[in-house]
Amino acid sequence: MNGDGLPEKFDVVVHPAASLNGVLRAQPSKNYTTRYLLAAALAVGETRVVGVATSEDAEAMLRCLRDWGAGVERDGEDAVVHGFGASPRPGVTLNPGNAGAVARFLMGVAALTTGTTFETDYPDSLGKRPQGDLLAALERLGAKVGSDEGKLPISISGPVRGGVVEVSAEKSSQYASALMFLAPLLPDGLELRLTGDIKSHAPLRQTLDTLSAFGVRATAAADLSRIAIPGGQAYRAGRVMVPGDYPGSAAILTAAALLPGEVRLSNLRENDLQGEKEAVNVLRGMGADITREGDTLIVRGGRPLHAVKRDGDAFTDAVQALTAAAAFAAGETTWENVYTLRLKECDRISDTRRELQRLGLTVSETNDSLTVTGTTELAGGLTAEGHGDHRMIMLLTLLGLRATAPVTITGAHHIRKSYPLFFRHLEALGANFDYLPTDVP
Ligand SMILES: O=C(O)C1=C[C@@H](OP(=O)(O)O)[C@@H](O)[C@H](O)C1
Ligand SMILES: C=C(OP(=O)(O)O)C(=O)O
Structure with missing residues (x-):
């Protein structure tokens, strides 16, 4: 067991969720x-x-x-x-x-x-x-x-x-x-x-x-x-405060946009240099209802979404999460200028295309772009590969929450690279997961 109370290594079964509701504080950046x-x-x-x-x-x-x-x-x-x-x-x-x-x-x-x-x-x-x-x-x-x-x-x-x-x-x-x-x-x-x-x-x-x-x-x-x-300069010792994390929060905001209910996510300052802050505007551009009260974002989910075409390099670590929104947005969403996604924890263009296609989605890629055609229904009921990539695991989790039958994700413990409490946070909003230990003989 770890600090999150989950097995050391595990696959996760993501159960479809009817709605998400509640209040969360964004994890540190x-x-x-x-x-x-x-x-x-x-x-x-x-x-x-x-x-x-x-x-x-x-x-x-x-x-x-x-x-x-x-x-x-x-x-x-x-x-x-x-x-x-x-x-x-x-x-x-x-x-x-x-x-x-x-x-x-x-x-x-x-x-x-x-x-x-x-x-x-x-x-x-x-x-x-x-x-x-x-x-x-x-x-x-x-x-x-x-x-x-x-x-x-x-x-x-x-x-x-x-x-x-x-x-x-x-x-x-x-x-x-x-x-x-x-x-x-x-x-x-x-x-x-x-x-x-x-x-x-x-x-x-x-x-x-x-x-x-x-x-x-x-x-x-x-x-x-x-x-x-x-x-010849010196770093000055003192006291600094870590702000909230926009890349991980982009996944929570997307989940909240995809399902009915109201989710409030605090600790996300408006005046912040994290590029993934733009995920809020991307989701709004797709039709999501997101408002801000100070450092808190409020998502009223379940609105119909529509496709967009965006330069994804500006919000590189939120592209995977936003791809889950694209999967349920009417039309063809394209993330352009995302070649560097191939050089992250997995090839986030080709590996994503393959996983999404196995789930039944229509997806295509070029050297530096990814295009997803939205669907209204995703059957689920199969196992998807996490590719040891925390952001791939976030994407597949969001798809599972909106699928008709559960989706199992392999190697889901790799979520801990950036967001150890990801599943726990979603559980607090009403999601349901089974954790299958993979480290027992
Ligand atoms: O400077 C940083 O902390 C990061 C820069 C980005 O990488 P690239 O510059 O390779 O795109 C980002 O994807 C990574 O998660 C963190
Ligand atoms: C690519 C990422 O991280 P890093 O480049 O720091 O491994 C990420 O957090 O998605």
């Missing part, structure tokens, strides 16, 4: 948890990170920071971090689990050390994701880098001085964010030139926001193609 914990470790002194996520990705960051020499204590829902400043311990092997952002941010910072090795216990997921563009930028700065053809396991040795450096932002924004965390602690800072068609602008702005919260100066062009961070 994944992207701000990883950023604030790292920035706290890069500061000298004590930082209290108020309300950190309890997900596997958050744990991965905490574990790696401890291994690098940070003091980390949990105090209720907070983390109290004693940072190592510009001196993470050299000669350490870090395991970032299955967390892409954690792995990449730490790889950037590893250039402060005279040697850090990265290994993952998720060789079939994080182990397959590309790191080459970040490694190339680190090499251009003078770091020594070893890798398995641009993939984990990876070793990085500094020190580096900094200067002007190009980094491709075409496959992931996380490479540039990694260098942004490194920059202020280098003697010469970094003047980053982001090359290629820049993806995931929103997380880059969250990184700038984090630097600013820790007193680090940075300037960025409006299109983010140039980011300058002077060297």
